[in-house]
Amino acid sequence: MTTAIGTIKHNNWDEKTYYEARPLKGNLAHIDAVFDGDLQGQAKTVFCLSYGEDDKSAHYAGHLLFKGTLAGRQGTFVIFEQGHWDDGVATSDWTIVEGSGTGGLKGLAGTGRYAAEHDKSVHYSLDYNFN
Template identity: 40%
Template sequence: MELHLDAPFTLDTWDAVPDPAPSEPGAPPTGRVELAKTYTGEALSGSATGHALTCQGERGASYVAQERVTGTLAGRRGSFVLEHGASMGEGVATVQWARVVAGSGTGELAGLTGTGTVAHELLTLDVVLPG
Protein backbone atom coordinates (compact mmCIF):
# COMPACT_ATOMS: atom_id res chain seq x y z
CA MET A 1 0.00 0.00 0.00
CA GLU A 2 1.41 3.41 -1.02
CA LEU A 3 0.76 6.40 1.21
CA HIS A 4 1.75 10.08 1.27
CA LEU A 5 1.90 11.58 4.75
CA ASP A 6 2.50 14.97 6.27
CA ALA A 7 3.38 14.30 9.90
CA PRO A 8 3.78 17.30 12.21
CA PHE A 9 6.12 16.91 15.17
CA THR A 10 7.36 18.81 18.17
CA LEU A 11 11.03 18.86 18.98
CA ASP A 12 11.13 17.89 22.66
CA THR A 13 14.91 17.68 23.07
CA TRP A 14 17.79 19.23 21.13
CA ASP A 15 20.88 18.85 23.31
CA ALA A 16 23.84 20.12 21.28
CA VAL A 17 27.45 19.45 22.20
CA PRO A 18 29.98 21.46 20.17
CA ASP A 19 33.10 19.74 18.87
CA PRO A 20 36.46 21.33 19.74
CA ALA A 21 36.86 24.68 17.96
CA PRO A 22 38.58 24.42 14.58
CA SER A 23 42.11 25.82 14.49
CA GLU A 24 41.84 27.15 10.92
CA PRO A 25 40.50 30.71 10.52
CA GLY A 26 37.01 30.76 8.99
CA ALA A 27 36.44 27.02 9.45
CA PRO A 28 32.81 26.36 10.43
CA PRO A 29 32.11 24.78 13.82
CA THR A 30 30.72 21.24 14.03
CA GLY A 31 28.79 19.46 16.76
CA ARG A 32 26.71 16.50 17.90
CA VAL A 33 23.10 16.53 19.04
CA GLU A 34 20.82 14.24 21.04
CA LEU A 35 17.23 14.70 19.95
CA ALA A 36 13.72 13.59 20.88
CA LYS A 37 10.46 14.27 19.03
CA THR A 38 6.75 13.66 19.35
CA TYR A 39 4.79 12.99 16.13
CA THR A 40 1.15 14.03 16.28
CA GLY A 41 -0.25 13.55 12.77
CA GLU A 42 -3.26 11.55 11.61
CA ALA A 43 -1.14 9.06 9.66
CA LEU A 44 1.84 8.97 12.07
CA SER A 45 1.71 9.29 15.84
CA GLY A 46 4.42 8.33 18.28
CA SER A 47 7.83 9.36 19.52
CA ALA A 48 11.40 9.36 18.28
CA THR A 49 14.89 9.55 19.73
CA GLY A 50 18.12 9.94 17.82
CA HIS A 51 21.29 11.81 17.03
CA ALA A 52 22.44 14.46 14.56
CA LEU A 53 25.75 15.84 13.35
CA THR A 54 25.84 19.55 12.52
CA CYS A 55 28.04 22.07 10.75
CA GLN A 56 27.10 25.75 10.82
CA GLY A 57 29.24 28.51 9.43
CA GLU A 58 28.85 31.99 8.01
CA ARG A 59 28.69 30.73 4.40
CA GLY A 60 26.87 27.41 4.81
CA ALA A 61 25.31 24.87 7.10
CA SER A 62 24.48 21.16 7.08
CA TYR A 63 23.12 18.38 9.27
CA VAL A 64 22.62 14.62 9.05
CA ALA A 65 20.49 12.68 11.53
CA GLN A 66 19.06 9.28 12.37
CA GLU A 67 16.08 8.76 14.65
CA ARG A 68 14.12 5.68 15.71
CA VAL A 69 10.41 6.41 15.31
CA THR A 70 8.13 4.23 17.47
CA GLY A 71 4.36 4.39 17.21
CA THR A 72 1.52 3.94 14.76
CA LEU A 73 1.74 4.57 11.01
CA ALA A 74 -1.53 4.25 9.09
CA GLY A 75 -2.96 2.11 11.91
CA ARG A 76 0.06 -0.22 12.05
CA ARG A 77 2.25 -0.41 15.18
CA GLY A 78 6.00 -0.75 15.10
CA SER A 79 9.16 1.25 14.65
CA PHE A 80 11.56 2.30 11.91
CA VAL A 81 14.73 4.33 11.58
CA LEU A 82 14.43 7.60 9.70
CA GLU A 83 17.59 9.10 8.23
CA HIS A 84 17.47 12.73 7.11
CA GLY A 85 19.59 15.76 6.36
CA ALA A 86 19.89 19.13 4.72
CA SER A 87 22.61 21.41 3.41
CA MET A 88 22.66 25.00 2.23
CA GLY A 89 25.23 27.62 1.43
CA GLU A 90 26.35 30.52 -0.67
CA GLY A 91 25.91 29.85 -4.37
CA VAL A 92 24.39 26.36 -4.02
CA ALA A 93 20.82 25.13 -3.97
CA THR A 94 19.40 24.01 -0.64
CA VAL A 95 19.05 20.22 -0.44
CA GLN A 96 16.70 18.42 1.99
CA TRP A 97 16.08 14.68 2.12
CA ALA A 98 14.70 11.90 4.31
CA ARG A 99 14.42 8.14 3.91
CA VAL A 100 13.42 5.09 5.87
CA VAL A 101 16.56 3.01 6.49
CA ALA A 102 16.17 -0.25 4.56
CA GLY A 103 15.35 -3.20 6.81
CA SER A 104 14.80 -1.05 9.92
CA GLY A 105 11.03 -1.59 10.25
CA THR A 106 9.74 -3.72 13.14
CA GLY A 107 6.36 -5.16 14.10
CA GLU A 108 3.64 -4.31 11.60
CA LEU A 109 6.07 -1.89 9.91
CA ALA A 110 8.60 -4.57 8.91
CA GLY A 111 9.45 -4.04 5.23
CA LEU A 112 8.50 -0.33 5.26
CA THR A 113 10.22 1.87 2.67
CA GLY A 114 9.91 5.58 1.99
CA THR A 115 11.49 8.89 1.00
CA GLY A 116 10.70 12.54 1.64
CA THR A 117 11.87 15.59 3.60
CA VAL A 118 11.99 17.02 7.13
CA ALA A 119 11.55 20.78 7.42
CA HIS A 120 9.92 23.27 9.80
CA GLU A 121 8.59 20.63 12.25
CA LEU A 122 6.95 18.60 9.46
CA LEU A 123 7.93 15.19 8.10
CA THR A 124 6.70 14.74 4.53
CA LEU A 125 7.07 11.12 3.44
CA ASP A 126 5.94 8.88 0.60
CA VAL A 127 5.93 5.33 1.99
CA VAL A 128 5.18 1.84 0.81
CA LEU A 129 3.66 -0.28 3.58
CA PRO A 130 4.28 -4.03 3.44
CA GLY A 131 1.47 -6.40 2.44
Protein backbone atom coordinates in the same frame (compact mmCIF):
# COMPACT_ATOMS: atom_id res chain seq x y z
CA MET B 1 2.89 4.94 -2.63
CA THR B 2 0.84 6.49 0.14
CA THR B 3 1.68 9.90 1.63
CA ALA B 4 1.66 10.47 5.39
CA ILE B 5 1.54 14.05 6.67
CA GLY B 6 1.67 15.66 10.09
CA THR B 7 3.82 17.58 12.52
CA ILE B 8 6.94 16.96 14.56
CA LYS B 9 7.65 18.77 17.81
CA HIS B 10 11.34 18.78 18.77
CA ASN B 11 11.93 18.62 22.52
CA ASN B 12 15.07 18.44 24.62
CA TRP B 13 17.48 19.63 21.91
CA ASP B 14 20.91 18.96 23.43
CA GLU B 15 23.68 20.20 21.11
CA LYS B 16 27.37 20.25 21.98
CA THR B 17 30.48 21.23 20.03
CA TYR B 18 32.88 18.34 19.36
CA TYR B 19 35.38 20.27 17.21
CA GLU B 20 36.10 23.88 16.45
CA ALA B 21 38.69 24.87 13.86
CA ARG B 22 37.53 28.25 12.70
CA PRO B 23 36.01 28.99 10.33
CA LEU B 24 34.34 25.59 10.84
CA LYS B 25 32.61 24.06 13.83
CA GLY B 26 31.14 20.59 14.33
CA ASN B 27 28.35 19.82 16.77
CA LEU B 28 26.57 16.68 17.88
CA ALA B 29 22.87 16.97 18.77
CA HIS B 30 20.58 14.58 20.62
CA ILE B 31 16.88 15.39 20.15
CA ASP B 32 13.63 13.94 21.43
CA ALA B 33 10.69 14.38 19.05
CA VAL B 34 6.94 13.82 19.17
CA PHE B 35 5.08 12.96 15.94
CA ASP B 36 1.42 13.80 15.33
CA GLY B 37 -0.69 13.20 12.25
CA ASP B 38 -0.46 10.05 10.18
CA LEU B 39 2.65 9.08 12.17
CA GLN B 40 1.80 8.92 15.89
CA GLY B 41 4.66 8.35 18.28
CA GLN B 42 8.01 9.44 19.58
CA ALA B 43 11.54 9.46 18.23
CA LYS B 44 15.13 9.74 19.38
CA THR B 45 17.41 11.56 16.94
CA VAL B 46 21.18 12.02 16.72
CA PHE B 47 22.59 14.59 14.27
CA CYS B 48 26.12 15.59 13.30
CA LEU B 49 26.09 19.25 12.28
CA SER B 50 28.79 21.16 10.44
CA TYR B 51 28.46 24.93 10.80
CA GLY B 52 29.87 27.47 8.39
CA GLU B 53 31.99 30.49 9.13
CA ASP B 54 29.20 32.66 10.53
CA ASP B 55 27.21 29.97 12.45
CA LYS B 56 24.17 31.03 10.38
CA SER B 57 24.24 27.95 8.17
CA ALA B 58 24.88 24.26 8.70
CA HIS B 59 24.74 20.90 6.97
CA TYR B 60 23.54 17.97 9.05
CA ALA B 61 22.92 14.26 8.88
CA GLY B 62 21.81 11.63 11.31
CA HIS B 63 19.39 8.91 12.28
CA LEU B 64 15.95 9.07 13.82
CA LEU B 65 14.51 6.02 15.63
CA PHE B 66 10.70 6.23 15.46
CA LYS B 67 8.47 4.21 17.80
CA GLY B 68 4.72 4.38 17.27
CA THR B 69 2.02 3.83 14.66
CA LEU B 70 1.52 4.44 10.96
CA ALA B 71 -1.67 3.44 9.10
CA GLY B 72 -2.88 1.56 12.19
CA ARG B 73 0.32 -0.51 12.37
CA GLN B 74 2.55 -0.34 15.45
CA GLY B 75 6.32 -0.79 15.54
CA THR B 76 9.64 0.96 15.05
CA PHE B 77 11.75 2.06 12.09
CA VAL B 78 14.82 4.19 11.39
CA ILE B 79 15.00 7.27 9.18
CA PHE B 80 18.28 8.55 7.74
CA GLU B 81 17.94 12.33 7.59
CA GLN B 82 20.18 14.83 5.86
CA GLY B 83 19.70 18.49 5.20
CA HIS B 84 20.82 22.04 5.67
CA TRP B 85 19.92 25.01 7.79
CA ASP B 86 20.22 28.43 6.19
CA ASP B 87 18.79 31.82 7.21
CA GLY B 88 16.68 30.20 9.93
CA VAL B 89 15.08 27.56 7.66
CA ALA B 90 15.87 23.85 7.98
CA THR B 91 15.31 21.70 4.89
CA SER B 92 15.57 17.93 5.35
CA ASP B 93 15.28 14.83 3.19
CA TRP B 94 14.47 11.45 4.70
CA THR B 95 15.06 7.88 3.64
CA ILE B 96 13.67 4.97 5.62
CA VAL B 97 16.58 2.64 6.35
CA GLU B 98 15.96 -0.62 4.49
CA GLY B 99 15.10 -3.50 6.79
CA SER B 100 14.72 -1.28 9.88
CA GLY B 101 10.97 -1.77 10.36
CA THR B 102 9.82 -3.96 13.25
CA GLY B 103 6.45 -5.28 14.39
CA GLY B 104 3.62 -4.01 12.21
CA LEU B 105 6.05 -1.68 10.41
CA LYS B 106 8.20 -4.50 9.07
CA GLY B 107 8.83 -4.02 5.34
CA LEU B 108 8.26 -0.25 5.48
CA ALA B 109 10.06 1.70 2.74
CA GLY B 110 9.93 5.29 1.57
CA THR B 111 11.23 8.82 1.48
CA GLY B 112 10.13 12.08 3.04
CA ARG B 113 10.94 15.72 3.61
CA TYR B 114 10.26 18.88 5.52
CA ALA B 115 11.15 22.54 5.45
CA ALA B 116 10.73 24.43 8.70
CA GLU B 117 11.53 27.76 10.24
CA HIS B 118 13.41 27.77 13.52
CA ASP B 119 10.58 26.91 15.89
CA LYS B 120 9.62 23.73 17.67
CA SER B 121 6.90 22.52 15.26
CA VAL B 122 7.71 21.03 11.85
CA HIS B 123 5.37 19.88 9.05
CA TYR B 124 6.50 16.63 7.37
CA SER B 125 5.43 14.45 4.46
CA LEU B 126 6.45 10.82 4.01
CA ASP B 127 5.81 8.78 0.85
CA TYR B 128 5.77 5.11 1.86
CA ASN B 129 4.73 1.57 1.09
CA PHE B 130 5.16 -1.86 2.60
CA ASN B 131 7.30 -4.38 0.71
